[in-house]
Amino acid sequence: MEYTTQMDAAKKGIVTRQMRDVAEREHIGLDQLIDLVARGKVAIPANRNHTNIKGCAVGERMxxxxxxxxxxxxxxxxxxxxxxxxxxxxxxxxxxxxxxxxxxxxxxxxxxxxxxxxxxxxxxxxxxxxxxxxxxxxxxxxxxxxxxxxxxxxxxxxxxxxxxxxxxxxxxxxxxxxxxxxxxxxxxxxxxxxxxxxxxxxxxxxxxxxxxxxxxxxxxxxxxxxxxxxxxxxxxxxxxxxxxxxxxxxxxxxxxxxxxxxxxxxxxxxxxxxxxxxxxxxxxxxxxxxxxxxxxxxxxxxxxxxxxxxxxxxxxxxxxxxxxxxxxxxxxxxxxxxxxxxxxxxxxxxxxxxxxxxxxGIPGAAQWDHRMSEARRNIDWKAMFAEAIDPEKPRAYRESSPPEHEDTCTMCGEMCAMRTMRRALEGEKEF
Structure with missing residues (x-):
C-alpha cells in the first residue's frame, strides 16, 4: 500500500522506517505511535528526498x-x-x-x-x-x-x-x-x-x-x-x-x-x-x-x-x-x-x-539521573563524566585542580560527604 506522508501512512496503518526508529528511541509501542501520528499529536519530519534521515519525533509522549x-x-x-x-x-x-x-x-x-x-x-x-x-x-x-x-x-x-x-x-x-x-x-x-x-x-x-x-x-x-x-x-x-x-x-x-x-x-x-x-x-x-x-x-x-x-x-x-x-x-x-x-x-x-x-515522566529520563547519582555515591569519576550532558567540561575542571586523594576533589578534600559516608557505612573507625 502506498502513502504520501508519515501522517498518511499512519492513517492507513503503515509502519514506516522512520516510525520504527522512533518507537525504539522513545520506548513506545508501534500501535500507540501510529495513533499519535495519525491524529497529529506527533510529527515525524522526514522529506522523501532526504534519504539518509533517521526517524525523529516531536510531540506527545516523545x-x-x-x-x-x-x-x-x-x-x-x-x-x-x-x-x-x-x-x-x-x-x-x-x-x-x-x-x-x-x-x-x-x-x-x-x-x-x-x-x-x-x-x-x-x-x-x-x-x-x-x-x-x-x-x-x-x-x-x-x-x-x-x-x-x-x-x-x-x-x-x-x-x-x-x-x-x-x-x-x-x-x-x-x-x-x-x-x-x-x-x-x-x-x-x-x-x-x-x-x-x-x-x-x-x-x-x-x-x-x-x-x-x-x-x-x-x-x-x-x-x-x-x-x-x-x-x-x-x-x-x-x-x-x-x-x-x-x-x-x-x-x-x-x-x-x-x-x-x-x-x-x-x-x-x-x-x-x-x-x-x-x-x-x-x-x-x-x-x-x-x-x-x-x-x-x-x-x-x-x-x-x-x-x-x-x-x-x-x-x-x-x-x-x-x-x-x-x-x-x-x-x-x-x-x-x-x-x-x-x-x-x-x-x-x-x-x-x-x-x-x-x-x-518520559521513560528513561529520571533513570539517567539515577545513574549519575550512583556514580557520585561511588565517587566514580569515569562514570560521572560518561553520564554528564557535556563530559568535556567537568573532566576539564577536575583535571585543572587535582586533589591529594583520588576519591575527593579540591572543594571538600578529605571532608567529602560521599567519602565519609562510604567509609562509615563500611565500618571504618578512624577518620
Missing amino acids: STKINVNLGISKDASSMDDEIAKYRKAIEMGGDAIMDLSCFGKTKTFRRKLLAECPVPIGTVPMYDAVGFLEKGLSHIEPREFLEVFRAHAEDGVDFMTIHAGLNRRTVERFKANRRLTNIVSRGGSLIFAWMISTGNENPFYEYFDEVLDIAEKYDVTLSLGDAMRPGCIEDASDACQIGELMELGELTLRAWAHNVQVMVEGPGHMPIDQIAANMLLEKRLCHGAPFYVLGPLVTDVAPGYDHITAAIGGAVAAANGADFLCYVTPAEHLRLPDLHDMKEGIVAAKIAAHAGDIAK
Missing part, C-alpha cells in the same frame, strides 16, 4: 527535542564555519538543524547539509526569497514565494517555517494593539513589510492549499511560524499573539485534512508565571499539535546570558507540554553565534529539555 540554528549571512558567510558548527551540533546530540541562511550560495550550503545530515533539517523559505528570486522584496510576485518553498522541498528540507498566520486580520489586530517591540520575527517582519508595500494578502495564507499540495508531495512538515511572538515580556500574551495562535489552529486542521504534518511555533519573551498557561492554551487552540518554542526568555535584561534566560523558560515550557525547544546562545540579540556560543546554547537547551522530560 522526549523533548532541541533544534540548533545555523547558516550563512552577509556579514558571516563562511560555509566551512557553519559546517563545523553543524558537525559539532550533531556530535553533541542536537535533534534537528535549522538552516537560516539568507545570503550567498544558500542552495549549495543547504544541499551540502542535506547530503550529510542524519537529523531533520528545517528552513525558512522567506529568508531565501530575495536572493533566490534576485529581486527586491516589494517586487516579488505572490506565487513566486511558493517557488522558493517548492525549491526547498525538492532539495529535501524536512520542515519549513512559514508565517501563514499573519494575514490581513492579524495585521489589523496588530495596528489596533500596538506593542513595545512591534514584530520581532525576521520572517514575520518581511511578510508584514511586503503586505504593506504591495497591499496584497500574505501569499502563504492566500495560497495555503497550494502550499499543502507541495508539502504533501514531498512530505514536508509545516512549522507554522509565530510572526506575532512577543519580543519582550511586556508584549507577552497580548491580543496579537493570541489572535495569531487562533489563526494557526485553523490552519493546523486544514493541513491535517491534507495529510500534512504540523508543528506550531511559540514565544518568544515571556514572564515565567505566564508560560504554563501559554503551553496549555496552544495545545487547546491548536488541537494538540506539537509545540515548538524559542525559549521562552523569561527576562529582557541579560544580553550575553540569554542561553540561561531561555533555559529557565524552556524547562518550564517543556514541563508544561512544549515538545521542541529552539536553542538560544549567549550571542542572541548580539551577533551570529560562533562554535563556542553554539556549544553553550546546546548544553543549556539540553538541560532544559531533560528537566522537562523528568517532570513529564
Whole structure:
C-alpha cells in the first residue's frame, strides 16, 4: 500500500522506517505511535528526498527535542564555519538543524547539509526569497514565494517555517494593539513589510492549499511560524499573539485534512508565571499539535546570558507540554553565534529539555539521573563524566585542580560527604 506522508501512512496503518526508529528511541509501542501520528499529536519530519534521515519525533509522549540554528549571512558567510558548527551540533546530540541562511550560495550550503545530515533539517523559505528570486522584496510576485518553498522541498528540507498566520486580520489586530517591540520575527517582519508595500494578502495564507499540495508531495512538515511572538515580556500574551495562535489552529486542521504534518511555533519573551498557561492554551487552540518554542526568555535584561534566560523558560515550557525547544546562545540579540556560543546554547537547551522530560515522566529520563547519582555515591569519576550532558567540561575542571586523594576533589578534600559516608557505612573507625 502506498502513502504520501508519515501522517498518511499512519492513517492507513503503515509502519514506516522512520516510525520504527522512533518507537525504539522513545520506548513506545508501534500501535500507540501510529495513533499519535495519525491524529497529529506527533510529527515525524522526514522529506522523501532526504534519504539518509533517521526517524525523529516531536510531540506527545516523545522526549523533548532541541533544534540548533545555523547558516550563512552577509556579514558571516563562511560555509566551512557553519559546517563545523553543524558537525559539532550533531556530535553533541542536537535533534534537528535549522538552516537560516539568507545570503550567498544558500542552495549549495543547504544541499551540502542535506547530503550529510542524519537529523531533520528545517528552513525558512522567506529568508531565501530575495536572493533566490534576485529581486527586491516589494517586487516579488505572490506565487513566486511558493517557488522558493517548492525549491526547498525538492532539495529535501524536512520542515519549513512559514508565517501563514499573519494575514490581513492579524495585521489589523496588530495596528489596533500596538506593542513595545512591534514584530520581532525576521520572517514575520518581511511578510508584514511586503503586505504593506504591495497591499496584497500574505501569499502563504492566500495560497495555503497550494502550499499543502507541495508539502504533501514531498512530505514536508509545516512549522507554522509565530510572526506575532512577543519580543519582550511586556508584549507577552497580548491580543496579537493570541489572535495569531487562533489563526494557526485553523490552519493546523486544514493541513491535517491534507495529510500534512504540523508543528506550531511559540514565544518568544515571556514572564515565567505566564508560560504554563501559554503551553496549555496552544495545545487547546491548536488541537494538540506539537509545540515548538524559542525559549521562552523569561527576562529582557541579560544580553550575553540569554542561553540561561531561555533555559529557565524552556524547562518550564517543556514541563508544561512544549515538545521542541529552539536553542538560544549567549550571542542572541548580539551577533551570529560562533562554535563556542553554539556549544553553550546546546548544553543549556539540553538541560532544559531533560528537566522537562523528568517532570513529564518520559521513560528513561529520571533513570539517567539515577545513574549519575550512583556514580557520585561511588565517587566514580569515569562514570560521572560518561553520564554528564557535556563530559568535556567537568573532566576539564577536575583535571585543572587535582586533589591529594583520588576519591575527593579540591572543594571538600578529605571532608567529602560521599567519602565519609562510604567509609562509615563500611565500618571504618578512624577518620
